[in-house]
Amino acid sequence: MPSSPTAAARLAYMIGHPIAHTAMPAGVNTWAHDSGTDAIMAPVDVAPEALSDFIAALRSIANCDGAVVTAPHKVAMAEMVDDLTPAARLVGAANVVIRAPDGRLTGDNTDGAGFVAALREAGADPVGQRALLFGCGGAGASIAAALVAAGVARLELVDPDAAKATTLAEALGRSVQRVAVPESVEAHDLVINATAIGLDGTSAVHPLTGLRPSATVGDVVTKPPVTPFLRQAEALGARIQPGSAMALAQIPLVLRLFGWSK
Structure with a gap:
């Protein structure tokens, strides 16, 4: 089992603006290390005007499984993905985006x-x-x-x-x-x-x-x-x-x- 991410690692992002205050990347990466899972979550500071560019890039990254979304992007993200789960549709906001192998994006909400x-x-x-x-x-x-x-x-x-x-x-x-x-x-x-x-x-x-x-x-x-x-x-x-x-x-x-x- 890898003790650190390899070139074959699965990738996810944590996006927001700002992003330095978030706790989830450290928690996920600690879990990956302790469990020997070849995966990593990277925090990314994405300004609102750059969100559409980020989503376009997300669709094309083959080893990426999605992103966790924090303020101020949750409502905008729900409007930009291809589909929403019932939980995300109910509140009109997505704090998780799941990327399918074909690049299709589904928004969910776990807050x-x-x-x-x-x-x-x-x-x-x-x-x-x-x-x-x-x-x-x-x-x-x-x-x-x-x-x-x-x-x-x-x-x-x-x-x-x-x-x-x-x-x-x-x-x-x-x-x-x-x-x-x-x-x-x-x-x-x-x-x-x-x-x-x-x-x-x-x-x-x-x-x-x-x-x-x-x-x-x-x-x-x-x-x-x-x-x-x-x-x-x-x-x-x-x-x-x-x-x-x-x-x-x-x-x-x-x-x-x-x-x-x-």
Whole structure:
């Protein structure tokens, strides 16, 4: 078994803009090394105006099995691939692209499944929970759909784009509602930041006024490892779920989609 990638290695990319904050390439490459799998994931910083060029190149790389996609490309990627899985079609965003041998690209979305898997692994099953989600972009929409599927009692959506939040709420059913930014989060068992706020290491999406110590607060931002939003939650005694937990929980899903594991 190879201890490092050979010239015959299978390849996947992790694309975003910026990309240096992402946790998945290191996790995938550690798995490949430890399992003796001849494969590698390479992080690539792709600006929005270069996304179509990247997709064209992706189609032509014979030893490439696809790409994992992060902000700001998830919605655009869903519009550019050849097909979408039901999960990606529901939320209009793709965070994984699977490349077929003929170059055909299929978009999938594992953000929500990864987020919920991480919650359950940490002992915070969302069944029956009252959840508040900030951000209805690619990751937020996927997390919202997964929370509904997991059985939350109620899900409230906050987004500066009211139409986007309303459309998502209508697609997900009566337990989901768009709301204005609440003054207090006292009524919520689960509070989630699915925006990029916090990536600068200084900003938080909400002051978490009224947060109960029994609540769980999650973030999709992976760097800093503990965002200002999560630091606030910790100081109030709540359980936290960092963005890296969602990313790492998706690795088994991504490996199977690329055909690298069973």
